[in-house]
Amino acid sequence: METINNLMMTINNLFLIITAFIRSFFADPHSLWANLTMYVINFIIVVVIIVLAALILILLERKVAGWTSQRSGPNRLGPRGWFQTIADAIKLLGKEDLTPAGADKFMFKVAPMIIFSLPMLSLAVIPFGKGLAPINLDLGIIYYLAITSISTVAFLMAGWGSNNKYALIGGMREVAQMISYEIPLLFSVLGVVMITQSFNLGVIVEAQSSIPFIVLQPLGFVIFIIAGMAEVNRAPFDLVEADQEVVAGPFVEYTGLRWGLFFLGEYGNMTAMSALAATVFLGGWQGPGFLPGWIWFWMKAGIIIFFMMWVRWTFPRIRIDHLMHFAWKVLLPLSIANIFLTGLGIYIYRLVMGG
Amino acid sequence: MDIEKTQELPLNLGPQHPSMHGLFRMVVHLEGEKITKIEPKMGYLHRGMEKLAESRTYSQFIPYTDRLDYLASPHNNWGYVQTVEKLMGVEIPERAEYLRVIFGELARIASHQVCIASTALDLAGWTAWSYAFRDRERICDMYEMTAGSRLTVNIMRIGGICAEPPAEFWPALKSFLDDTPEMLEEYYGMFFGNEIAQGRLKSVGILSKELAENLSITGPVLRASGVNYDVRKAAPYSIYDRFDFNVPVRTGCDSYDRTIIRMDEIVESVKIIKQAVRDIPEGPIMAKVPKVIKPPVGEVYHSVENPKGELGFYIVSDGTTKPARVRIRPATFINLQMLPIVALGWKIQDIVAIFATLDAVLGEVDK
Numbered sequence: 231m232e233t234i235n236n237l238m239m240t241i242n243n244l245f246l247i248i249t250a251f252i253r254s255f256f257a258d259p260h261s262l263w264a265n266l267t268m269y270v271i272n273f274i275i276v277v278v279i280i281v282l283a284a285l286i287l288i289l290l291e292r293k294v295a296g297w298t299s300q301r302s303g304p305n306r307l308g309p310r311g312w313f314q315t316i317a318d319a320i321k322l323l324g325k326e327d328l329t330p331a332g333a334d335k336f337m338f339k340v341a342p343m344i345i346f347s348l349p350m351l352s353l354a355v356i357p358f359g360k361g362l363a364p365i366n367l368d369l370g371i372i373y374y375l376a377i378t379s380i381s382t383v384a385f386l387m388a389g390w391g392s393n394n395k396y397a398l399i400g401g402m403r404e405v406a407q408m409i410s411y412e413i414p415l416l417f418s419v420l421g422v423v424m425i426t427q428s429f430n431l432g433v434i435v436e437a438q439s440s441i442p443f444i445v446l447q448p449l450g451f452v453i454f455i456i457a458g459m460a461e462v463n464r465a466p467f468d469l470v471e472a473d474q475e476v477v478a479g480p481f482v483e484y485t486g487l488r489w490g491l492f493f494l495g496e497y498g499n500m501t502a503m504s505a506l507a508a509t510v511f512l513g514g515w516q517g518p519g520f521l522p523g524w525i526w527f528w529m530k531a532g533i534i535i536f537f538m539m540w541v542r543w544t545f546p547r548i549r550i551d552h553l554m555h556f557a558w559k560v561l562l563p564l565s566i567a568n569i570f571l572t573g574l575g576i577y578i579y580r581l582v583m584g585g
Numbered sequence: 586m587d588i589e590k591t592q593e594l595p596l597n598l599g600p601q602h603p604s605m606h607g608l609f610r611m612v613v614h615l616e617g618e619k620i621t622k623i624e625p626k627m628g629y630l631h632r633g634m635e636k637l638a639e640s641r642t643y644s645q646f647i648p649y650t651d652r653l654d655y656l657a658s659p660h661n662n663w664g665y666v667q668t669v670e671k672l673m674g675v676e677i678p679e680r681a682e683y684l685r686v687i688f689g690e691l692a693r694i695a696s697h698q699v700c701i702a703s704t705a706l707d708l709a710g711w712t713a714w715s716y717a718f719r720d721r722e723r724i725c726d727m728y729e730m731t732a733g734s735r736l737t738v739n740i741m742r743i744g745g746i747c748a749e750p751p752a753e754f755w756p757a758l759k760s761f762l763d764d765t766p767e768m769l770e771e772y773y774g775m776f777f778g779n780e781i782a783q784g785r786l787k788s789v790g791i792l793s794k795e796l797a798e799n800l801s802i803t804g805p806v807l808r809a810s811g812v813n814y815d816v817r818k819a820a821p822y823s824i825y826d827r828f829d830f831n832v833p834v835r836t837g838c839d840s841y842d843r844t845i846i847r848m849d850e851i852v853e854s855v856k857i858i859k860q861a862v863r864d865i866p867e868g869p870i871m872a873k874v875p876k877v878i879k880p881p882v883g884e885v886y887h888s889v890e891n892p893k894g895e896l897g898f899y900i901v902s903d904g905t906t907k908p909a910r911v912r913i914r915p916a917t918f919i920n921l922q923m924l925p926i927v928a929l930g931w932k933i934q935d936i937v938a939i940f941a942t943l944d945a946v947l948g949e950v951d952k
Contacts, residue, residue: 295711298712299711299712299714299715299716300715300716300719301715395594395596395597396596399596399615399618399933402617403618465709466709466781468709469934472709472934473603473709474603474604474706474707474708474709474937475604475933475934475937476933477602477603543711543712544710544712544775545709545710545779545781546705546708546709546710546713546776546779546781546782546785547708547709547781547785547934548781548784548785549781549784549785549932549934549935550618550932550934551932552781552784552785
């Protein structure tokens with residue numbers, strides 16, 4: 231029993247042990263140079279997470295699509311088709327890099343880079359396990375939401391820079407959609423912030439040791455998932471890239487790896503959004519002790535990712551005016567009501583507990 | 586005072602556009618997302634069908650009719666061969682008539698399934714699309730058993746039908762007919778019952794009864810606007826007067842009714858096929874027609890109820906082996922007239938939905 235417990239502790243703190251090992255190379259394990267080294271390593275890990283997530287998720291998406299629509303999905307390359315994404319990535323590398331005539335070259339080329347870098351920035355504050363936040367930021371949630379709203383600018387840059395009408399319409403849709411859905415997204419998290427009295431994601435996870443916030447904030451969770459799907463442009467809110475209407479929106483003129491960066495960015499954003507949902511509402515790395523915390527974390531994020539894919543392949547696309555009505559007339563009042571109810575609940579709780 | 590206004594944006598939808606069902610092109614003028622003007626441009630798939638007919642014998646033109654509305658090719662064959670038979674005064678055997686009805690109604694089901702599927706797809710309902718296409722495969726299999734091909738089946742002949750269905754055809758047909766209620770339930774659950782889909786289709790693109798009649802629109806699009814007109818009832822051709830079936834009529838006049846009326850029509854088609862299978866007599870499947878078809882001098886017009894509407898053929902014969910003139914009345918070409926009128930003032934997303942509910946097949950529009 232003792233050995234099993236020790237083993238579990240080791241696996242649970244695996245990454246912390248590795249960190250301590252790397253830091254032990256320095257004379258002072260908490261010197262500036264040691265910190266800097268750790269930042270670089272953390273950064274590389276986040277990039278690896280994004281790329282790995284994209285590789286796995288793209289294939290998973292196609293498998294889920296196959297599963298919902300009674301097909302088998304990719305199944306030729308490698309065991310059960312698992313190498314398909316790699317082959318696709320290699321194919322993308324070989325494509326000609328086109329810049330359309332009349333494009334704003336700088337904006338056209340910078341936009342995919344910004345979109346690709348955003349999920350890395352936002353994943354940096356997520357605690358993947360106990361003490362495993364790459365950067366432990368006190369304003370974690372605010373920082374996260376601020377970073378995700380930058381993608382609006384990047385999409386508009388891509389749409390404007392492509393010199394294409396479809397791309398422009400897609401870019402304009404993106405702006406309208408993001409501005410509308412950011413507000414309910416932020417408001418839905420505020421309930422949790424009010425309970426924990428902190429914007430720090432680490433503290434929020436610690437507070438969920440006994441009960442995840444999905445139980446205390448079911449309304450907030452539903453609003454968060456819906457607004458989050460709209461925020462990362464997943465169907466049924468994928469009006470930005472709607473291939474039946476604006477062909478592929480801002481991506482229409484991109485080829486090769488630039489287009490691939492958009493794709494990586496999309497799946498990175500999806501990972502980041504589900505990671506945040508898992509952290510704030512599902513208890514992050516907290517879970518029964520028979521599995522290490524970081525596995526719990528990714529399992530919870532995975533469930534939300536699967537849910538997003540499932541929704542994407544079953545629901546038709548929402549109409550743009552319904553989208554706006556839904557944000558301003560349904561989600562926003564509901565999220566404000568959620569804040570009010572949470573405040574009331576906290577007040578009553580304090581009254582009863584005499585705090 | 587000058588009113589500040591968004592600049593109007595002309596946008597070229599098609600011919601290479603994912604939801605333009607082939608090669609349809611329209612120039613839409615946009616004010617933001619709102620459509621202020623639509624100019625449909627046709628002819629990207631024009632192959633000169635009517636002219637081609639003039640240099641081919643009567644029988645040689647049958648495969649060409651497959652390429653009109655290629656989603657319901659037996660119907661095009663049927664309309665054409667019946668016109669020629671009318672010109673020649675040929676009586677065709679009973680069994681052939683019944684087989685024609687069976688294949689015609691199967692084609693109607695297949696065509697409506699494609700319509701439901703492509704409407705779902707144009708609204709990004711990917712899964713509903715694949716379900717309807719999966720079920721349509723079974724009809725294609727039945728075509729293949731009998732005629733050898735799956736899409737452009739070329740199944741009718743002047744004087745009858747190309748082949749007797751093989752033994753395995755009948756059980757396949759029976760199991761398909763038995764499964765249809767389940768299929769329709771699935772389409773409804775996957776797509777029509779969905780809140781988002783209903784929001785995108787209901788009260789979108791209102792085609793009033795008067796406008797529909799004035800534009801001489803036919804088929805399900807007309808019947809969804811509350812007009813009870815079906816060639817099968819109005820001027821019964823073949824043996825349609827022997828079957829007991831209803832013509833579904835809806836009064837919603839919107840995109841939703843234009844799509845869901847096709848579900849009602851599938852139910853009626855199943856009813857017709859069941860009666861045909863019950864009553865089909867034994868006998869020959871080809872009438873005694875001469876090897877070289879040489880209709881007498883004259884002209885004739887005949888129309889049938891294609892899944893998309895009234896499909897008419899007008900043939901002028903000068904007594905030789907080749908028609909002097911063939912004129913086709915394509916259903917969807919005429920139905921498409923409503924698009925620039927009805928879709929005005931709606932958004933880009935709605936024009937895609939409205940176009941999908943018209944179920945236009947460009948092979949028929951451009952001929």
